[in-house]
Amino acid sequence: MGLATSRRxxxxxxxxxxxxxxxxxxxxAQDAAAEAAVPAAPAVPPGAFIHVAPDDTVTVIVKxxxxxxxxxxxxxxxxxxxxxxxxxxxxxxxxxxxxALYANLAFGMQGTGGxxxxxxxxxxxxxxxxxxxxxxxxxxxxxxxxxxxxIAVARGxxxxxxxxxxxxxAFAQAAAQRPVPAETPLKPPEHWVxxxxxxxxxxxxxxxxxxxxxxxxxxxxxVQVVVIERPRSFGATVKSWDxxxxxxxxxxxxxxxxxxxxxxxxDSTFAALKARAAxxxxxxxxxxxxxxxxxxxxxxxxxAREAGRTVEESGDLSGLDAPGVTLLQAEYSFPYLAHAPMxxxxxxxxxxxxxxxxxxxxxxxxxxxxxxxxxxxxPVEAVTVHVMLAGGSFGRRAQGSAHFAIELAEVAKAGGNxxxxxxWTREDDIRGGYYxxxxxxxxxxxxxxxxxxxxxxxxxxxxxxVAGTAxxxxxxDGLDPTAYEGSINLPWTFGGHRVAWRRxxxxxxxxxxxxxxxxxxxxxxxxxxxxxxxxxxxxxxxxRLDLLRPDATRERAVxxxxxxxxxxxxxxxxxxxxxxxFAKSFGTYVAQIVEVESRDGQPHVTRAWCAVDCGIPVNPxxxxxxxxxxxxxGLGAILHSTITLGENGAVQExxxxxxxxxxxSEMPQVEVTIIRSxxxxxxxxxPGVPPIGPAVANAWRALTGxxxxxxxxxxAGGVV
Amino acid sequence: xTTITINGTQRTLDIDPDTPLLWVLRDELRLTGTKFGCGxxxxxxxxxxxxxxxxxxxxxxxxxxxxxxxxxxxxxxGREFDAIQAAWRALDVPQCGWCQSGQVMSATMLLQQLPAxxxxxxxxxxxxxxxxxxxxxxxxxxxxxxxxxxxG
Numbered sequence: 001m002g003l004a005t006s007r008r009x010x011x012x013x014x015x016x017x018x019x020x021x022x023x024x025x026x027x028x029a030q031d032a033a034a035e036a037a038v039p040a041a042p043a044v045p046p047g048a049f050i051h052v053a054p055d056d057t058v059t060v061i062v063k064x065x066x067x068x069x070x071x072x073x074x075x076x077x078x079x080x081x082x083x084x085x086x087x088x089x090x091x092x093x094x095x096x097x098x099x100a101l102y103a104n105l106a107f108g109m110q111g112t113g114g115x116x117x118x119x120x121x122x123x124x125x126x127x128x129x130x131x132x133x134x135x136x137x138x139x140x141x142x143x144x145x146x147x148x149x150x151i152a153v154a155r156g157x158x159x160x161x162x163x164x165x166x167x168x169x170a171f172a173q174a175a176a177q178r179p180v181p182a183e184t185p186l187k188p189p190e191h192w193v194x195x196x197x198x199x200x201x202x203x204x205x206x207x208x209x210x211x212x213x214x215x216x217x218x219x220x221x222x223v224q225v226v227v228i229e230r231p232r233s234f235g236a237t238v239k240s241w242d243x244x245x246x247x248x249x250x251x252x253x254x255x256x257x258x259x260x261x262x263x264x265x266x267d268s269t270f271a272a273l274k275a276r277a278a279x280x281x282x283x284x285x286x287x288x289x290x291x292x293x294x295x296x297x298x299x300x301x302x303x304a305r306e307a308g309r310t311v312e313e314s315g316d317l318s319g320l321d322a323p324g325v326t327l328l329q330a331e332y333s334f335p336y337l338a339h340a341p342m343x344x345x346x347x348x349x350x351x352x353x354x355x356x357x358x359x360x361x362x363x364x365x366x367x368x369x370x371x372x373x374x375x376x377x378x379p380v381e382a383v384t385v386h387v388m389l390a391g392g393s394f395g396r397r398a399q400g401s402a403h404f405a406i407e408l409a410e411v412a413k414a415g416g417n418x419x420x421x422x423x424w425t426r427e428d429d430i431r432g433g434y435y436x437x438x439x440x441x442x443x444x445x446x447x448x449x450x451x452x453x454x455x456x457x458x459x460x461x462x463x464x465x466v467a468g469t470a471x472x473x474x475x476x477d478g479l480d481p482t483a484y485e486g487s488i489n490l491p492w493t494f495g496g497h498r499v500a501w502r503r504x505x506x507x508x509x510x511x512x513x514x515x516x517x518x519x520x521x522x523x524x525x526x527x528x529x530x531x532x533x534x535x536x537x538x539x540x541x542x543x544r545l546d547l548l549r550p551d552a553t554r555e556r557a558v559x560x561x562x563x564x565x566x567x568x569x570x571x572x573x574x575x576x577x578x579x580x581x582f583a584k585s586f587g588t589y590v591a592q593i594v595e596v597e598s599r600d601g602q603p604h605v606t607r608a609w610c611a612v613d614c615g616i617p618v619n620p621x622x623x624x625x626x627x628x629x630x631x632x633x634g635l636g637a638i639l640h641s642t643i644t645l646g647e648n649g650a651v652q653e654x655x656x657x658x659x660x661x662x663x664x665s666e667m668p669q670v671e672v673t674i675i676r677s678x679x680x681x682x683x684x685x686x687p688g689v690p691p692i693g694p695a696v697a698n699a700w701r702a703l704t705g706x707x708x709x710x711x712x713x714x715x716a717g718g719v720v
Numbered sequence: 721x722t723t724i725t726i727n728g729t730q731r732t733l734d735i736d737p738d739t740p741l742l743w744v745l746r747d748e749l750r751l752t753g754t755k756f757g758c759g760x761x762x763x764x765x766x767x768x769x770x771x772x773x774x775x776x777x778x779x780x781x782x783x784x785x786x787x788x789x790x791x792x793x794x795x796x797x798g799r800e801f802d803a804i805q806a807a808w809r810a811l812d813v814p815q816c817g818w819c820q821s822g823q824v825m826s827a828t829m830l831l832q833q834l835p836a837x838x839x840x841x842x843x844x845x846x847x848x849x850x851x852x853x854x855x856x857x858x859x860x861x862x863x864x865x866x867x868x869x870x871x872g
Contacts, residue, residue, distance in 0.1 A: 068815030068853045200812055207817030208808040208824060210753020210793035214817075217752035225747075250736065268747045269756075270739045342757050342765060342818035342852050391755070391818025392852050426758045621812055625858070629815055632854020656762035656850060665843035667856035 048101045049128045050079060052136075052175070056156060056167035058083065059091040060125070063102035063110060064117040065363050065397070066094060066203065067341070067390040068629070069685035070622035071117040073201045075125050077618055081194045082129030082187060083136075085168070086156035092202045097365030097385035109366025113398045113512070115586035115683020118618060122681055123186070130184040132175070136168055139175040189616070189678060198621040203389070215360045215388045218348045220419040224253055225272045226411050227423055229279050230261040232650040233288040234433055235507045238262065238281060245278040255279070256414045260407050265415060269423065289507035290649040296438060297333055300504055303461035304331065304440040308500030311479055312488040315496030319446040319454030326447040328531060332524040333710045336435035336643035337513055338659060343391025344424040345404050345432075351376070351412040351420075356383045358408060361390025363397035367470050371402035375409035394633065395512040396434065400469030403434075403509075430659050431651040435643055436513035437462040437483070441524035446495075451536040453547070454495035458525065460484045461502040463510050482512060486521030486585060486690060491552035492529065492544070508645070514633060518585040518690035523638070526581040526694035527708060530701070540580050540698060541568050541593075554613050555582060557675055558591040561611035565673050566593040576606070577703025583690035587682035589613040589675075592631065592691040594668065596699035602714050603700045605635060605668040608692070613675035614682045623684050624672040630688020631670055636662030638693040639714050724788050726751070727795025737783020741775075742766045744782050745792055753793035753821045757850070764849035767822040768792050774829050776848075793821040800831040803866035811862045815853035823849050827863050836867045 051059045060079045064071035072092035080090050095102045095110075102110045105120040133153060140158045141148040152159050159165045189195075206212040231237070241262050243255040251271030256263050262281055266272035319325055347360030349372075356376055362368050362385050373380045390397060399405070411420050424432065439462035446455040464480040466472055474481065484501045513519055533543035541563050548556050559582055562568075571578050575597060582591045595607040610627045617623055640660040644652040653659040697708035723732045726749065735744060740759075745751040745768070754777060757765030761776040768777045769791040804827050807813075814820045823846070830837055830845040837845065842863050851859070 068817065070815075200809070201814075203817065204809050204812050204814055207814035207820050208805055209796075210821045210824075212817050213752070214755075216746075216756065219747075219750060268739075268743060270736065270743045270747070274736075274738070340852060342763070342816065342850070343755070390816065392816040394852070423756075426760070426763075625812065625815060625855075628857045629854045632856060633852065636854070655760050656758050657760065661763075661850045661852060662854055662856070663843075663850065664846045664856040664859060667854060667860070670857050 050132050052168050052172040054169040056169040057089050057091055058085050059093055061095045062092050063095045064112040065387050067393045072203055074118045074618055075121050077194050078125035079129035081192055082126045083133045084153040087199050089156050094387040097369040099366050111364040111366050115685045119682050126186050130186055131181050134181050134184055135175040135178045136171050139171040195618050199619055215346045218359055220350055223419040223421050224265045225269045225421050226263055226265050227272045227276050228261045228263045229276050229281055231283045233285055233290055233648050235288040236283040236285050239284040240282045242280040246275040249275040258410045258414055293645040300438055300440045300461045303502040303504045304442040304459050306502055308459040308502035310500045311484055313498040317455050317496040317498055319495050320444055324449050328445045330443050330528055332441040334439040334520040336438050337637055337641050338430050338435055338643055339394040339396035339513055341392030341394055341396055344429040346423045347408040348421045349408050349412045352417050359386040359388050361397050362387045363393055367402045368405035371405045372409040375406050376413055394514040400471035427654040430654050433509040434511035436519055437510040439520045443528045445532045447535050453532050456494040456497040458487050459500045461504050463504055463506045465510050465512055482516050484517055486518035487525055491549050491555040492547040493549055515585055515686040515689040518583055522583040522690035523693040527697045530698045540571055554589045558589045558611040558613050561673050562591040562593050562609050566609040571702035577699040579695040579698030581691035581694035585687045585690050588687035590687045590691055592695045594695045594699050605696055608668040608670045610672045613677055614684050615677050615679035616681045617674045618681055620674050623674055626684040627672045627688040628670045631692045632662050632667055634689040634692035638711055640712050642712050722782050722786055724790055726790045738781050741777035741780040741782050751792045751794050755818055755821055764822040765819045767825040774826055801828045803869045804828050807862035807866040811858045813855050813858040813862050815855055819851045823859055835870055
């Protein structure tokens, strides 16, 4: 196993000895469900996805960025399965930016997001693997003078009953000369030997001993380190600046004004940082957002008290006003959240006489590459983007605005020919915007005297993530589904229900944050549902099962599975509270139960149980890892995280001291069970996140009676 | 001029003494396994071994450690380190990987001090190492695994 350090390095090392194979025009899946769910792959020219080297190693060129969620291993698994390769011979490398070859079939351009990497690749990568296998078999058959049908392939060996036996590498060069099969059958699921097993990840060893190479680790000849002094208020511009002191710092090469702020170019990182600290910049706030979070939240709350625009409605809502009903109402407020990936935004760019080459954790190559070209006034073909391993993203690198790509290009444009390494510090990151949108939910639920939930209404107010960006095409008739996803298509049967959205425009840049709308919709709906169930005297688990639509079989299965895994006995046992929550996001069904105790009057989660149905589980090891990580990521946010705008709209937080992240001492023991399924595989990068918040809040309420209406649960002044 | 020993080799550096050790390791010596995460000793991604104990290199001016013995992830060796590496691989601990050099450094030094740490001792020793992917569950399990292999 292993990680090819970079595609370029890989190609150099193996130059001239590669089999470069195209996709077959058509693949034939035996699993009809998977076939129906995945769009057809376009035909692509040779060299796209698989390289077989003379030493038998098979390198899969992975079109999705790897930042921990596992596509490097997942996509290599699909190829290895159909090639009948041995896992030990597999390698992975990240594809460079090229929409024609590497489009996400769910997006129509190259990009990673929405937990789509494995799903959109499921047939495409298997098809590529099957084609290569067939070409190798035909080549061996010709060489051995036997019919292809008599040849077997298993664990990376090609063999014939006559005793002939070979690895892949010996036939690689000749196989590359053969035509790509027009149609290749795929293995039926009952013949899978790798899909569905706990294969070790291809990038673990290099990430455990410091060898894995990330963007910041690149040092091209003569590279200048660049940091930018940025405004503290969103939308502020430079009024004046004084760099007299900054220029005195040894190692400073230049200080230049860019649209993003004042950029320091230096020979070393420390020189750049020291000079930036010595800059004096006055900012013009006339076009800036200068309101505080408190003022913005007041605006958002007022908006949620309006009717909003209906996005889903069914049944009879009169129950909300009928005599004799008990009406429950709640308002939930959600703060801005920063993603704070461990590796801040960074990029390397080399400009040389009309060509640009960039290396960074590029999540949307399909948008970034043209943005770099536009900024530099170059044709797209003159721009090469190498996708690097990235130290987390959680949505931060998936930029509809391509703002980082543009900034990187601006750095090079101002600097001229040369190499530049642009680095954001942690403060730049935390204060840099592109937050999970501040959001308010206003919920109303009516309970009839005979104990039924007669009506449900949810009005959501927040800023659109996609409006006004290159992702605007996601808007549907003026509605941004990412603003309220997770609040509609709920599996519960209410008498009548209405969900509405009130768009509130603003100047604070917002972005998707791991699980996007479901970061807030699931928190609001699943805690409110718990309160309604309590009001009608139902157990949180059984009450949910009773409310499920009859056709909600996958929802039922995960809730029952987590109930059994946790040994659910009710929501309070002695000094421990238990809470449950369910969410379907990105096509994946997840139910979680947590055990919570009070430590110094604050919630401490001791255990978490999780049941997940993501269709065919390609790599259970990665699925479990993503559920564990999703639980930890979501837990840190609901316990600790808030971005606060203070005086002049300046962000108050700046680093992990005032924007705390979950620590190991707060990480619960996690048990995960995966539902067996032959449905098309769906993603796991995000769906572990949504249920954890409401599960904890429900457990805390069961334990203490305190409701969670605002986040984070733990603030400087204690539990709110 | 500052002289320090890094991974067993003595280095004399003509450098601004205020420069944090982190940037000396990375920019000057190209020892890039040590990562930048916060710059203020809040995340542990830059953890190195300084005279045998964990140290956040991002807040350690190189001029303050004249004569010190520094080991980075690239220079780590020994039975505790090997056991940690094996356990990290066996449990597929890393996700994005950015913080893992620091996690491995802290975990190795923990086992050097305490061959069989409890959950609580692990939590205390590792509390300064943040992981946004929240691989903590596997970090804890991997440290226990490594400790068991050292016993046997």
